[in-house]
Amino acid sequence: MNVADVLADKRVCICGGSGGVGKTTVAAAIAMGEAAAGRKVAVVTIDPARRLANSLGLVDLGNEPQLIDPKLFAATDVDMGGELWAMMLDPKRTFDEVIDRLAPDARTRDDVLGNRIYQQLSTAVAGSQEYTAMAKLYELDQGGDFDLLVLDTPPSRNALDFLDAPDRLTHFFEGRALQVFLRPTGFAGRIVGRGTGMVFSVLKRVTGVDLLEDLSVFFRSISSLLEGFKERANAVGKLLADPETVFLLVTSPEREPVDEAIFFWRKLKAARMPFGGVIVNRVHHDLLGGLEVEDATSELTAELGEKLATRVAENFRDYHVLAWRDRVNIERLTTKLEQPRVLTIPHLDEDVHDLEGLARMRRFLFATEAERRALLDEVVA
Amino acid sequence: MLDLLDKRLIFVTGKGGTGKSTVAIALGLLAARRGLRTIVAEVAEQDRVARVFGHADSHFREVELAPNLFTISIDPRHAIEEYLALQVKVKPLADLLASNRMFQYFAAATPGLSELVTIGKVWELAQLQRRTRGAARYDLVIVDAAATGHGIATLRAPKTFADIARVGPIARQGRYIHAMITDPSATSVVAVALAEEMPVTETLALARKLRAELGLELDRVIVNAVYDERFAPREARVLEQALESGGTPLARAALRAALSEHVRARAQRAQIARLRKATGREPARLPFLFDAELRQDAYERLADRLQGVP
Numbered sequence: 001m002n003v004a005d006v007l008a009d010k011r012v013c014i015c016g017g018s019g020g021v022g023k024t025t026v027a028a029a030i031a032m033g034e035a036a037a038g039r040k041v042a043v044v045t046i047d048p049a050r051r052l053a054n055s056l057g058l059v060d061l062g063n064e065p066q067l068i069d070p071k072l073f074a075a076t077d078v079d080m081g082g083e084l085w086a087m088m089l090d091p092k093r094t095f096d097e098v099i100d101r102l103a104p105d106a107r108t109r110d111d112v113l114g115n116r117i118y119q120q121l122s123t124a125v126a127g128s129q130e131y132t133a134m135a136k137l138y139e140l141d142q143g144g145d146f147d148l149l150v151l152d153t154p155p156s157r158n159a160l161d162f163l164d165a166p167d168r169l170t171h172f173f174e175g176r177a178l179q180v181f182l183r184p185t186g187f188a189g190r191i192v193g194r195g196t197g198m199v200f201s202v203l204k205r206v207t208g209v210d211l212l213e214d215l216s217v218f219f220r221s222i223s224s225l226l227e228g229f230k231e232r233a234n235a236v237g238k239l240l241a242d243p244e245t246v247f248l249l250v251t252s253p254e255r256e257p258v259d260e261a262i263f264f265w266r267k268l269k270a271a272r273m274p275f276g277g278v279i280v281n282r283v284h285h286d287l288l289g290g291l292e293v294e295d296a297t298s299e300l301t302a303e304l305g306e307k308l309a310t311r312v313a314e315n316f317r318d319y320h321v322l323a324w325r326d327r328v329n330i331e332r333l334t335t336k337l338e339q340p341r342v343l344t345i346p347h348l349d350e351d352v353h354d355l356e357g358l359a360r361m362r363r364f365l366f367a368t369e370a371e372r373r374a375l376l377d378e379v380v381a
Numbered sequence: 382m383l384d385l386l387d388k389r390l391i392f393v394t395g396k397g398g399t400g401k402s403t404v405a406i407a408l409g410l411l412a413a414r415r416g417l418r419t420i421v422a423e424v425a426e427q428d429r430v431a432r433v434f435g436h437a438d439s440h441f442r443e444v445e446l447a448p449n450l451f452t453i454s455i456d457p458r459h460a461i462e463e464y465l466a467l468q469v470k471v472k473p474l475a476d477l478l479a480s481n482r483m484f485q486y487f488a489a490a491t492p493g494l495s496e497l498v499t500i501g502k503v504w505e506l507a508q509l510q511r512r513t514r515g516a517a518r519y520d521l522v523i524v525d526a527a528a529t530g531h532g533i534a535t536l537r538a539p540k541t542f543a544d545i546a547r548v549g550p551i552a553r554q555g556r557y558i559h560a561m562i563t564d565p566s567a568t569s570v571v572a573v574a575l576a577e578e579m580p581v582t583e584t585l586a587l588a589r590k591l592r593a594e595l596g597l598e599l600d601r602v603i604v605n606a607v608y609d610e611r612f613a614p615r616e617a618r619v620l621e622q623a624l625e626s627g628g629t630p631l632a633r634a635a636l637r638a639a640l641s642e643h644v645r646a647r648a649q650r651a652q653i654a655r656l657r658k659a660t661g662r663e664p665a666r667l668p669f670l671f672d673a674e675l676r677q678d679a680y681e682r683l684a685d686r687l688q689g690v691p
Contacts, residue, residue: 019397019528020575116545117492129530202469202478211546215491255674256429257398287634296631303623303632311611312620315642316635318671325673349644351577 001343003030003248003365004037006276010246012141012239013150013276017250018260022281025052025352026250026345027152028086029361035084036073036362039147042085044136046129046152055354056086063090063097065140076359085146094132102228111221117214118222138236246276251333253283253326253344262336277341279365280330284323284347285376293317346376382665382690385601386412388569390507390561391523394532395573396583400605402429403675404573404667405525407683413449414684417520420451420506424499424527424535428454433677443516451519453506457495460502461488467512468550496531496538497555504539504558507567529587536562536570537594562597569600574656574664576604576649581656588660602664603687604653608646609668617643665690 007013007030015027024045031043042065053059056068065085073080096113103109112118130153137151204212222229239245247268251261261278268275293316300309334340345364352361363375385391385408393405405421409430412419420443421430431439431454434446441459443451462479469475478484488494505512507522526532539562543555562568572587574580588599612620617640624636656664667686672679 020399020580116541202474205469205550211542211549211551214545252398287638288631291631293635296629296635299629299632300635303626303628304619308612308616308619312635312639315611315639319638319642321671321673328673347641349641350648351579353578 001277001341002368003033003279003343006246006248006341007034007148010244010276011146011148012137012242012245013148014137014153014240014245014247015151015250016153016247016264018257021250021252021257022352023250024152025358025361026279026281026365027150028052028056029352029358029365030248031086031148031150032078032084032355032358033362033366034148034150035082036078036080038081040083040085040145041148041150042087042140042146043150044087044089044133044140044152046089046091046133052353052358053088058086058088063087063093063136065146072355073359076355078355078359078362082147089129089133089136091129091132094136098132098135098232099225102225102232104224108221108224111217112225115214115218115221117218134236134240135232138232138239141239240273241271243274246274248276249278251278251280253280253329255325255329258329258333261333265337275339277343278333278337280326280333280342280344282347283330283344284319284326285344286320286323286327287316288320288323293320343372382411382601382687383415385569385571386415386417386521388567389521390503390568391521392526392532392536392562392568392570393524393573394526394529394570394587396575396580397528399573399575399580400667401528401573402427402525403680403683404571404603404605405523406430406433406680407667407687408571409450409452409523410447410680410684411687412521412523413447416449418449418451418518419521419523420453420519421523421525422503422506423452423454423525425454425525430454430525433675433680455499455502457488457498460498461494463513464498464501493534493538493541496535497542497551500535500538500558500562501554504561507561529583533587533590533594536591536597540595563595565598565600570597571601571603572599573603573605575606576652576656578652581652584656585659599660602656602660602662603667604656604664605667606669607653607666608642608649610643610646610650612639612643 013030015023015030017023027045028043031041035041044065055072057072058066058068065087068084068086070080070083099112099118100109103112133151133153137149140146140149249261249264251257265275265278293313296316297309297313300312303309304312330342330344334342343365345361348357348360350357352358364372367375391408393401393408395401402423402425409419409421423430423439428437428439430452431437431444431446434450434452436444436446436452438444439452439454441453441456441463443453445451462475465478466472466475469478503522503524506519509518511518527535539555539558541555543552543559546552546555570591572584574584584599584602591597591599620636620639620643624633624640627633628636653664653666665687667683670679670682
C-alpha cells in the first residue's frame, strides 16, 4: 500500500482512529506529500501540538486555511511542487457560522446563538466537534479552492457519531411529536393525542417547567433552520460516500487502538463509505531476523564491558516484547480486514513535532514497498 | 497518593490514549486492597475493566471483580431509564415514557442530556444512601471518565442544567451533584498524561479550564508509561562510539535500540520537567510496562507503584 496510489483520484481524505495514535501528524504528513507532488492541498486539524502548529507558522486565528510558507520547506528534503494549506478548526465558531448561514433572519439567528441549550450543544457535547468538522469539510469542498482536502477527525468513538448524526437529527425534526415542544402548553399539545399528552405531562414533572421552556425555545428556533440542516446533512452524506472521497484509518499497534480501527472499519463498511487502508504508526519492527538476543552478547560484552552489555541486551529483549506484541496485533488487523491494506511506520526516536519530522514520516507514507524496506533498514540497522 | 483514597469520588480524565482506564483500574485495586468497597465506573461502553478481570459484561450492572472491587459500564440510555423510574415512581408511567418514540427522539436531540444522566448515575453510586433499590453503598467511586474536552463538559452538565431549569427536580438534583463534584473533601479530579508534548499541553489546558469553568483544582497529575533512564549520558556516548566502529547487524541493532530508548527517556524527562514547572508540583509517575498485554498482575504492579507515591 502506498498513500500516493490511494489518493491518486481523490479530492477528500478523512483520517480516522482513536486518540493518541499520531493521527494529526499522519494527516499533516499526507497533506505535505500530496502538496509536494504538485497539488493544492488543505489539511484541517482539530488541535495540533503547539510546536507542530508553530513550525508550520500557524496561528490560532481565522478558522480558514492558511498557506504554509514554501520557504519553510527549504530545511527539509521536500521539493514543494504544489501548495500546502492548513487550518485549525474552531468548533464553536464553525457551529455559529452554520447557524448564521442557515437562519432565515437575524432574529432567529440571535435566538439560537443566545439560547443556553444551544451554547451547550455547540461547545463540548459528544459529537459536536465531529459535526463541525464535517460542516467545515463540506464548505471547503463546496468552495472548490483545493485539489485535495485532508481531514484529521477528532479522536475517540464519538468520531463515529458523525456518520449517524445527520440521520438522527432529521428523524427528530421530522417527527410530528416535535410540535409538542414547539408549543408545549398550547393547542398543539392537545391535538397530538392523549398518549403523547400524558408523556408530556410526565416529562414536565421530571424536568421542571423552565427547562422545558428553554428546550421548547431551542427546538422552535432551530426548527426554522430544519430545511437547511436536512439539505446539508444529505449533502455531507453524499460527500462521504463520493467515489472521490476516501477514509484512511490511523492506529498504533497496541491492542485497544487496533480494536478501535477494526470497529471503525466495520462501521465504514456498514455505511458503505469508501475505505482506503490502515496506517499503523509507531511500530516496533523485529530486529532479530530469526536470531536470539543472546547471539549478540559476546560481541557486545567485548565492546562495552559486561555491565553495560547486560543492560543493552535487556533493553533489546524488552524492545522485542513490544515487537512481538505489534506483530500479533497487526496480524489480527490484517486478518479482520477483508482487504489487507496496511502500511506501517516505525516508532521513530522522537515525537514528530516539526517539518523535518513530518518530512520523515512522509517518506514512509509515499514510498513503494521496496523503498519502504530500504528506509526501514536505514532506521533500524 | 493514599490521601486520594479518602475521597468519595475520583474522576480520572486526560487526553485520549494516555491510559485513563489503566490508572483507574490500578487506583481501584489499591483502594480495594486497603479495605475500601470500591467501584470503577466506565463511561466509554467498552467493558475494559470487566475484561481485565475475565468478566465479559458489566453493562449497567454492578459486577464484583475481586474482593471489594466492583465495576459498572454506564451508558446514557440505561441511565435515563433508571432516572425516570426513580423520578416517576409509578413504573408503568416510567416505562411508557421510556418506550415512547417522541421521548427517545427528545432524549437523543437534547444537547448535554447524555452527559447529565451519566454523571447523575455516578453521583447515585457515590451516595451513602443508594437510591437504587437493594444496592449497597460504596466507600469510593472511581470514574474512568471521557477524554479532556468531553470530560469537562460532563462535569459541567449538572450546573448548566440547574441554571437553565432554575426550579424543579432537575434543578435541585443538578445543584446537589454540582455541590458534590466541586467539594474538594468529597471529590478529586485526576489527570493522566504521557510525558509527551501534546498530552502535557492538554493537561495544563485541563487544569486551566477546570479552574475557570468549575472553580475546581486539578488534584493530581499522573504521568503514565515513563521509561527508566537505563543509560547515563556518558554511557550513551560509549554506545554511539561502538555503533560507529561497526560490528554485526544484530549487535548494531541492539545498540540502536538502546540509543533510541535513551533519546526517548531524555525527551520524556524534559516533558515531565515542563509539567512540574507549570504546575509547581512533582507529578506522580507510573512506569512503562514491557508487557505484550496488560493483565491483572500488571495492574497489581501499577497499584504497588501508586501506593509508594507520596
